[in-house]
Amino acid sequence: MAINKDEISLDRDAVKEAAAAFHARGFNCAQSVICALAPALQLDPEVAFDLAEGFGAGMGGMTETCGAISGGIMALGQAGSSGFDAPGSKGATYRLARAYCESFRSKNGSTVCRELKGVGSEAGPLRSCAGCIDDAIDLAIDILTA
Numbered sequence: 642m643a644i645n646k647d648e649i650s651l652d653r654d655a656v657k658e659a660a661a662a663f664h665a666r667g668f669n670c671a672q673s674v675i676c677a678l679a680p681a682l683q684l685d686p687e688v689a690f691d692l693a694e695g696f697g698a699g700m701g702g703m704t705e706t707c708g709a710i711s712g713g714i715m716a717l718g719q720a721g722s723s724g725f726d727a728p729g730s731k732g733a734t735y736r737l738a739r740a741y742c743e744s745f746r747s748k749n750g751s752t753v754c755r756e757l758k759g760v761g762s763e764a765g766p767l768r769s770c771a772g773c774i775d776d777a778i779d780l781a782i783d784i785l786t787a
Contacts, residue, residue: 651681651782660774669697670770674712674777681785682719689715699754707754709770709777710745714738716781737784744780749773 660677668676671693679686695701696711717737723730746752749768757773759766768776 656778670708671696671712673774674709675715678716684719704755707773709773713777713781
């Protein structure tokens with residue numbers, strides 16, 4: 642069920658603080674992002690935690706797509722889905738997800754966990770996990786409140 646964007650209230654700093662606290666407790670990047678955004682999206686944070694568990698460290702530790710991005714895209718899906726009984730919203734959600742990823746890539750140079758972390762690179766990391774979480778939240782909030 643789509644959430645009325647006018648009803649979404651997000652305090653950017655509070656969401657980032659919550660995500661940082663979750664990450665400090667051992668949540669992966671995807672869990673940190675979606676769990677911090679969950680209350681504003683009428684999503685149970687414990688359900689969000691379980692669903693996001695396999696998306697950390699670039700999808701199951703494979704260092705592919707950044708987990709923070711995955712958590713943000715989960716939030717966009719929760720906010721924009723037309724629901725189980727009327728699955729017609731995926732095209733719009735895909736467009737938002739692509740724009741979200743492109744914005745993240747533009748800001749950070751990549752959407753790939755291993756590149757962001759600098760794994761196997763002499764140049765070093767492009768962005769820390771904490772920075773990726775903050776960026777993912779900023780971009781999600783920008784889209785959710787537009």
